[in-house]
Amino acid sequence: MRTLAALHSFLAFAASSLTDRSIRWPTWPEWQRVLLLQDYNTRVVMLGTMLLGLAAGMVGSFTLLRRRALMGDALSHATLPGVGLAFLIAPSLGLAEKSLPVLLTGAALSGIAGVIAILYVRNLTRLKEDAALGIVLSVFFGAGIAILSIAQQSVGHSAGLESFIYGKPASMIESDRLLIGCSGVLTLLIMGVLFKELTLLCFDEGFAKSRGYPVLLLDLVLMGLVVIVTIIGLQAVGLVLMIALLVIPAAASRFWTQNLKQMILISAAIGGAGGFLGAAMSALFRNLPAGAMIVLVCSSLFFISMMFGTERGVVVRALRRRDLNRSVDHQHLLRGMFELQESRGPKAGIPFSELQTLRSWSSHRLLKEIERCRRKGLVFRNSDQKLCLTSSGLVEASRLVHEHRLWELYLITHADVAPGRVDQSADAIEHVLEPELIAQLEELLLQKRRVQGIAPSPHPVDATEHAS
Amino acid sequence: MSGSIAQPPNNTLPLSVRDLTVAWYRKPVIWDVGLDVTPGQLVGVIGPNGAGKSTFLKAIMDLVPRASGRIEIFGQSYKRSRHRVGYVPQRESVDWDFPVSVLDVVTMGLYGKIGWCMPVRRHHREAALRALERVGIGEFANRQISQLSGGQQQRTFLARALVQDADLYLMDEPFAAVDAATEKAIVQILREMKQAGKTTIVIHHDLHTVPEYFDSVVLLNMRVVASGPTETVFTRDNLEKTYGGRLTLLDEATEAMRRRERTL
Numbered sequence: 001m002r003t004l005a006a007l008h009s010f011l012a013f014a015a016s017s018l019t020d021r022s023i024r025w026p027t028w029p030e031w032q033r034v035l036l037l038q039d040y041n042t043r044v045v046m047l048g049t050m051l052l053g054l055a056a057g058m059v060g061s062f063t064l065l066r067r068r069a070l071m072g073d074a075l076s077h078a079t080l081p082g083v084g085l086a087f088l089i090a091p092s093l094g095l096a097e098k099s100l101p102v103l104l105t106g107a108a109l110s111g112i113a114g115v116i117a118i119l120y121v122r123n124l125t126r127l128k129e130d131a132a133l134g135i136v137l138s139v140f141f142g143a144g145i146a147i148l149s150i151a152q153q154s155v156g157h158s159a160g161l162e163s164f165i166y167g168k169p170a171s172m173i174e175s176d177r178l179l180i181g182c183s184g185v186l187t188l189l190i191m192g193v194l195f196k197e198l199t200l201l202c203f204d205e206g207f208a209k210s211r212g213y214p215v216l217l218l219d220l221v222l223m224g225l226v227v228i229v230t231i232i233g234l235q236a237v238g239l240v241l242m243i244a245l246l247v248i249p250a251a252a253s254r255f256w257t258q259n260l261k262q263m264i265l266i267s268a269a270i271g272g273a274g275g276f277l278g279a280a281m282s283a284l285f286r287n288l289p290a291g292a293m294i295v296l297v298c299s300s301l302f303f304i305s306m307m308f309g310t311e312r313g314v315v316v317r318a319l320r321r322r323d324l325n326r327s328v329d330h331q332h333l334l335r336g337m338f339e340l341q342e343s344r345g346p347k348a349g350i351p352f353s354e355l356q357t358l359r360s361w362s363s364h365r366l367l368k369e370i371e372r373c374r375r376k377g378l379v380f381r382n383s384d385q386k387l388c389l390t391s392s393g394l395v396e397a398s399r400l401v402h403e404h405r406l407w408e409l410y411l412i413t414h415a416d417v418a419p420g421r422v423d424q425s426a427d428a429i430e431h432v433l434e435p436e437l438i439a440q441l442e443e444l445l446l447q448k449r450r451v452q453g454i455a456p457s458p459h460p461v462d463a464t465e466h467a468s
Numbered sequence: 469m470s471g472s473i474a475q476p477p478n479n480t481l482p483l484s485v486r487d488l489t490v491a492w493y494r495k496p497v498i499w500d501v502g503l504d505v506t507p508g509q510l511v512g513v514i515g516p517n518g519a520g521k522s523t524f525l526k527a528i529m530d531l532v533p534r535a536s537g538r539i540e541i542f543g544q545s546y547k548r549s550r551h552r553v554g555y556v557p558q559r560e561s562v563d564w565d566f567p568v569s570v571l572d573v574v575t576m577g578l579y580g581k582i583g584w585c586m587p588v589r590r591h592h593r594e595a596a597l598r599a600l601e602r603v604g605i606g607e608f609a610n611r612q613i614s615q616l617s618g619g620q621q622q623r624t625f626l627a628r629a630l631v632q633d634a635d636l637y638l639m640d641e642p643f644a645a646v647d648a649a650t651e652k653a654i655v656q657i658l659r660e661m662k663q664a665g666k667t668t669i670v671i672h673h674d675l676h677t678v679p680e681y682f683d684s685v686v687l688l689n690m691r692v693v694a695s696g697p698t699e700t701v702f703t704r705d706n707l708e709k710t711y712g713g714r715l716t717l718l719d720e721a722t723e724a725m726r727r728r729e730r731t732l
Contacts, residue, residue: 065566193585200576204562207628210529210555211580212547258612260567 026284034283042283045169048177049236049275049294053245055184056233057271058191059225060250061264065202066222069250070130071115073243074137075223076230078114080144080239082106083164087151098160100176100235107164108231114140115223167238167291169279180232187225191264198222199260236275237291244295245271252302255309270305274298329369331400332359334378337389338397339457349386405457406441480543482507482636482667483528488537490520490527497523499691501537508665510658512672512682512698516711519689521671522558525638529555541636551580554634556625558641564613570624571596571609577628599631600624604653619650626654637661637668644673655681678702 026034037043063069086106090097114136121132148161163171191198200208201218209215226246233242253266278294307314336358340350352370356363370387373379378393389397483505490498498520505511513521526532528539530546541549554577574596575588582592600606603623608616616624622642629637643651658668658681672678678685678698685702687693687710694706 196579196582196586196588197584199568199572200579203566203568203573204557204576206526206531206557206561207555207576209531210550210553210557212550254567258567258614259569260572263567 023285023287030284034280039283041170042279044174044177045172045283045290046276046279048172048180049169049279049290050272051177051180051184051275052229052233052236053249053271053273053275053294053298054268055180055187055271056229056242056245057249057253057267057269058264059187059222059229060246060248060271061253061260061267062191062198062202062222063226063246064250064254065260066219068222069247070133070243071118071223072226072230072246074118074133074140075111075115075226076234076239076242077137077144078117078140079107079111079230079234080141080164081147082108082110082113082144083161083234084144084147084151085110087161088147088154100179103161103164104231104234107234108227110140110144111227111230112223115227163238164234165238165240166289167234167236167241169236169282169290172235176235180236183228183232187228190221190225194218194221237294241291241295244298245274248295248298248302249274252298252305252309254311255305255313256311258311270298270301274301326369326372329361329365330373331404332361333366333369333373334389334393334397335400335404337379337387338394338401341389347388349382349384349388351386355387403438403441406438408457408459410441481505481540482509482542483669484540484543485528486538488524488527488539489535490523490532491535497690498527498688501688501692503686503692503695505667505669507667508662509667510662510681510683511667511669512678512685513669513688514672514675514678514685514710515688515693519710521688522640524688525555525640525669525671528638529553551632552635554629554632554637556629556637556639556642559618559621559625559644564616564621566613568613569609570600570605570611570613570616570620573613573624574599574627574631577631580632596627596631599627602630603627603657617647619646622646622650623653626657630657635666637666639668639670641671641673643670643677675707 033039034042034046037046060069060072063072083103083106086103087097089106090099090102095102117136117140118129118132121127121135122129127135151161160168160171197208197213197218198221200211200213201215201222205215208218229246230239230242233245237245249267249269249271250263252270253263256266257263274294274297278297279290281293281297282288282290305313308316310316333355336355337350340354341348352363352366355370356366359366361369370379373393374381377390378396379387380390382388481504483503485501485503488498488501501524513524515521523532527534527537528541528546529550539546542552546553571593575592577599578588578592578595582588597606597609600609600623603626605620605623605627608620613621613624622644626639626642629639642654646654658670661668662683670682672681679702682698684695684697686695687701687706689710689712693710694701
């Protein structure tokens with residue numbers, strides 16, 4: 001019941017800041033003050049959360065690649081009992097109970113204990129890592145809530161501890177920013193020095209072990225980096241949302257690059273921008289909590305990356321697929337026309353309806369492809385509205401037919417494909433043939449068979465056969 | 469690089485295994501394996517699925533804990549002779565979508581030489597490029613590894629081992645699902661390595677090519693059924709013993725089921 005009561009009070013705390021006071025659109029001078037960093041407090045907070053985002057983005061890249069992204073979540077939830085215990089124990093050690101270093105030390109210790117618990121559960125039982133994560137995360141978080149409610153009743157003035165759950169960057173002071181800055185530089189240094197080793201660990205653990213690298217130690221270093229980032233992030237975004245800064249920037253940067261160093265830089269930039277802009281939003285719209293705003297800004301950046309990322313964004317991939325489809329249509333049209341003309345003589349025009357029966361393409365799709373070829377000067381309509389290849393179209397088409405037949409020949413002679421079926425299987429692959437492969441095929445087949453010019457088709461070519 | 473310190477005498481064997489037993493959760497995977505490999509040999513390790521071939525290689529490199537047994541590499545423990553051993557893991561053991569280039573992967577073979585915390589230098593990259601050229605994919609050096617075909621991935625792994633310039637090579641199914649050209653290229657390199665006096669132990673699946681590729685074979689099915697020169701050991705009789713009496717699909721299927729039970 002105590003746990004529930006504590007949880008209620010936290011929710012009420014979170015809710016009060018959302019409902020009690022209204023959120024209004026900031027005035028122009030307010031925009032200026034925040035974005036130009038004129039206000040001292042806002043400046044401390046914005047730069048602090050930006051540094052946090054930078055550090056989390058870098059560390060997150062490695063944990064993501066090590067497939068340990070959720071370990072950060074378990075770790076941050078596991079810090080809560082440490083915060084509560086440090087608060088309870090500190091007075092008996094003669095320390096101020098709410099001093100940040102004391103609370104953060106407690107958080108770090110219990111976070112590490114949580115990670116060790118996960119490793120124990122995983123290694124001593126046959127449970128998989130996800131189950132171990134779920135168990136440890138919830139147990140530690142539950143214990144933390146219980147301890148906080150005890151702290152609240154026995155000591156009384158524990159208000160403020162719950163800010164570790166949802167984060168409260170407004171309470172950040174200059175020394176906190178210094179702490180975040182130093183920790184950020186430390187993580188950067190460790191990652192820079194161990195870049196090679198951490199890359200090897202994430203890419204090929206077995207090979208790393210065979211080379212004598214202490215894989216467990218390297219994993220501990222990586223977890224240590226996560227601990228550092230999480231601890232300095234507790235105050236700013238809170239333990240519930242900390243995982244967002246560790247995962248989202250790293251995942252987003254993967255859409256932009258295939259290079260690890262660039263990935264880390266982009267991830268750091270996205271995390272830093274998220275921290276900076278999120279804190280700015282929170283400063284502008286007085287009652288929006290910064291932790292939530294930081295996560296929302298990061299996720300907007302993630303969405304943009306997912307859609308428009310230059311390496312594997314949704315748009316780029318759709319464009320690539322469209323290009324491939326177009327080049328397939330292009331090859332089908334020119335090859336079809338060439339093969340029809342081959343049997344009827346070069347001057348014979350081909351009616352549109354006949355082309356449509358060549359493939360299972362819609363008339364719309366075929367018309368568009370004809371239009372593209374016409375604009376490139378490869379085909380033209382003669383006086384009866386029939387289609388003919390231009391001279392440059394003929395050159396292009398004969399090259400395509402040549403490649404197609406080479407591949408068919410190869411399939412028949414080297415892959416035991418029956419001649420009747422070879423057209424289909426050749427079709428599937430030839431669109432991705434690279435020039436080197438074509439050269440190899442030519443060498444392999446043409447020299448052996450002394451075929452000159454365009455190879456003859458290994459199966460009868462006729463429009464009716466295509467249509468069937 | 470080991471210089472004069474503790475250089476073993478030349479007559480020690482590249483690999484000597486005595487009573488090796490490896491167990492997963494108390495069920496033995498390989499049982500009482502003994503093996504001596506003489507220098508300059510190209511050795512094929514052959515056996516059905518789940519026979520413990522990969523485990524055997526991993527046990528040699530201390531990657532899996534062994535229940536009993538002694539392993540000596542050039543007369544020393546693996547820990548001390550690690551720099552003389554090159555390892556080509558199974559291709560499927562890594563994520564080929566990882567954001568590194570082909571050259572980056574090959575330079576990983578040099579990390580031991582480069583040392584902790586030291587950056588990769590130009591001459592390391594040049595050595596890696598030479599290894600890539602040797603396996604015939606020098607032009608792919610700057611490609612991202614997800615753009616490689618299966619055969620090119622295998623060649624990349626081979627180059628990563630070659631760049632180490634080791635004396636004993638352990639390869640886990642380098643011929644699995646590669647194209648004919650890659651298989652030919654790998655065989656060519658294995659022969660060159662043999663000429664250079666290197667010892668290579670290769671896990672192999674395709675029984676047809678065994679006599680052509682290997683000087684000697686180890687027939688393994690949880691225990692060593694037979695080992696020795698290919699012409700005397702690679703017999704129908706021994707193969708039947710290795711593959712559980714008959715070379716049938718049924719045996720393979722029961723083997724696979726047994727293996728699945730073990731992981732439950």
